[in-house]
Amino acid sequence: MPVTQRQTLGQVLVCLGCCCGRQDRGRPGIPLEWLKAEWKRGGLLKHVHLSVSGCLGPCDVPNVVAIVRPDGLEWFAEIDQDTYYAALLDWARASAAAGQLLDLPAEFHPKRLTRFRDTPAEVLR
Numbered sequence: 128m129p130v131t132q133r134q135t136l137g138q139v140l141v142c143l144g145c146c147c148g149r150q151d152r153g154r155p156g157i158p159l160e161w162l163k164a165e166w167k168r169g170g171l172l173k174h175v176h177l178s179v180s181g182c183l184g185p186c187d188v189p190n191v192v193a194i195v196r197p198d199g200l201e202w203f204a205e206i207d208q209d210t211y212y213a214a215l216l217d218w219a220r221a222s223a224a225a226g227q228l229l230d231l232p233a234e235f236h237p238k239r240l241t242r243f244r245d246t247p248a249e250v251l252r
């Protein structure tokens with residue numbers, strides 16, 4: 128079984144595809160350069176990896192962010208203000224300091240996205 132030397136607490140996927148972040152298509156922007164620079168400056172990549180992805184699928188509710196945890200994925204949509212990305216950065220810093228992925232800040236709770244048809248009720252926290 129392969130074992131990476133780059134084990135992290137988790138990973139953040141920020142969608143930047145055909146719709147998410149595409150201001151040229153009338154969609155909300157993403158402060159991506161700022162986010163990547165701050166993530167790197169804080170040395171967060173070795174704790175919570177940040178990835179910018181192509182289309183993750185639910186284009187009708189941009190901007191989509193997914194949190195990859197050891198026990199599954201959490202999906203969020205309509206992450207359409209810079210303040211959400213600032214909160215995401217703070218959360219990653221706090222998670223790195225705690226040595227575990229913490230719950231996302233309360234402002235993300237109403238942004239939780241039910242991604243799959245057969246999502247068990249207990250997953251919809």
Ligand code: FES
Nearest residue numbers: 144146147182184
């Ligand atoms: S471009 Fe983000 S879900 Fe399709």
